[in-house]
Amino acid sequence: MIIILYLLFLALPSWAKTFDLPDNARAKVGLGLGLGIPVCALVIGFFIFCYLKKRTITIIIRKKNEDVNDATQEFGIETGPKKFTYKQLALATNNFGEGEKIGQGGFGGVYKGFLKEIHSHVAVKKILSGSKQGIKEYAAEVKTISRLRHKNLVNLIGWCHEGKELLLVYELMSNGSLDSHLFKGSCLLTWSIRYNVIKGLASALLYLQEEWEQCVLHRDIKSSNILLDSNFNAKLGDFGLARLVDHEKGSQTTILAGTMGYMAPECILTGKADKVSDVYSFGVVALEIATGKKPLDPMTEDGHIRLVDHVWDLYGRGKVSEAADSKLDVDFDEGEMECVISVGLWCAHTDPDARPSIKQAIQVLNFEAPPPSLSKTVPSEIFATPINMSAF
Known part of the structure; x- marks a missing residue:
């Protein structure tokens, strides 16, 4: 339509001459049409633009609704949400x-x-x-x-x-999130509760990785996503970043997702999430629970920003008990504390191939298998992962 009006506009001089009009009248007609046609073209173009924009927005909204409907179409069953x-x-x-x-x-x-x-x-x-x-x-x-x-x-x-x-x-989880107890003073968790939380989280991870029909990669395991019920049993939540993969495949390459301090080093560089990257996050949480310290601390006295490096240093010097949360006031089982710390370090190894499966970690936590034999020194970085503390 706009092209047709434009061609008419170009043809105005010769077209106006076909009418027997005075020169001044012909000039006025030409001027009026010359101004009117472009204005009409602009108005028509504006309405066409508005129509197409509205249609595009409608399609996008419909597509979003379809995405949600696709995700929730199975909810008609009585046992579902x-x-x-x-x-x-x-x-x-x-x-x-x-x-x-x-x-x-x-x-x-x-x-x-x-x-x-x-x-x-x-x-x-x-x-x-x-x-x-x-x-x-x-x-x-x-x-x-x-x-x-x-x-x-x-x-x-x-x-x-x-x-x-x-x-x-x-x-409703009446006792809130795990991090609120570890770092915000909601209430002091005894060692027996902490040990039970670690084993409960490990059990959830085993189910997700090995026991369900597909492998579920959570990709955001951290203390704030672990909730405690009225009996302080652990329940893993927030599956907003979760992905399903076949058990045989066991990994997925995608955009970077997760929380700094809990993400495995290889995920930060490659964006590749798999079972052992969730195992890494589990190891960090286990060390959090044992030590009462956050995964990253730029103000630490020993110079180790990462909790994993701090605990590994103590482990290598034979001072595992010093890693325990001071708020526990030595009221903990030393054998279980050493077990949790060794499993936590094992799971949070910088080398993905050196990490255990979650089933192997559970066997050690249940004292059904011996603890791992770990290096006495902090493992060198397999992946260079510079930390930008301004992001926290």
Whole structure:
């Protein structure tokens, strides 16, 4: 249409001459048409642009809805997660009031609520638009965790997708996250509880890697994603970055995902996630639990920024007991402490080939196999992984 109008505009001088008009009238007609046709073309072009833009946005929204529907189409089964309305969840959480907030992350907030429909307290994860957890992560979390059944995994009760609102409903973990107890003074975890948490997390990882129909790569195992129930049993949650792979394949190359300090060195450079990279994260968490220290500490006195390097240095000098969390006040089983630290270092080895399978780690934790024979010195970096502390 615009091209036709443009051609007419070019033909104006010769076309105007065919009319028997005075020169001044012919000039006015030519001027009017000369100005009017381009303006009309611009107006028509603007409306065409608006139409195409609206159509594109509609297609994108429809595609996003299809992604979520594809991920949740199996929820019709009675034993699966239930679909809730936004109104139901807003009512349950006092309209997502600040007084009900029990957690906050890059994805949004987590709110405590009571759902009359199921007569139960719940935790509602409300994902902010434009957050780290977008539609793909939401769909992955719904699709993955809804099919998993294990005592050490957080149970997904339901979900909600209305317009731009993305929400997930979980069973409420009354004792919050592991990191809140280790670093925020919620309450002191005794050694027996800590040891049980480590074994519970290992059991969850074994299920994900070996016992389910597919291998589940969690890709974000860390203390803040480990929740504690009323009996302080560990339950692994937040499957927003999880990926499913065949057991035979056991790995996936993708964009960098995870949390610095917990990510295996090879993941940072290659983006390749596999079973042993999740094992690495497990090892870091085990050392966190034993020492009460965070994975990265730029202010450490011995110069080791990484917790793994700090503990390995003590291990090599035969001072494993000094690595134990001082808040425990030596109230721990030394044999179990040494076992956890050796397993943690073994799992968090810089060389992926030197790490154990999670099954081997469990055998040592259960004293069904001897502890690993590790180097007395901190292993050299197989992968160069410079740390940018400004990112934390």
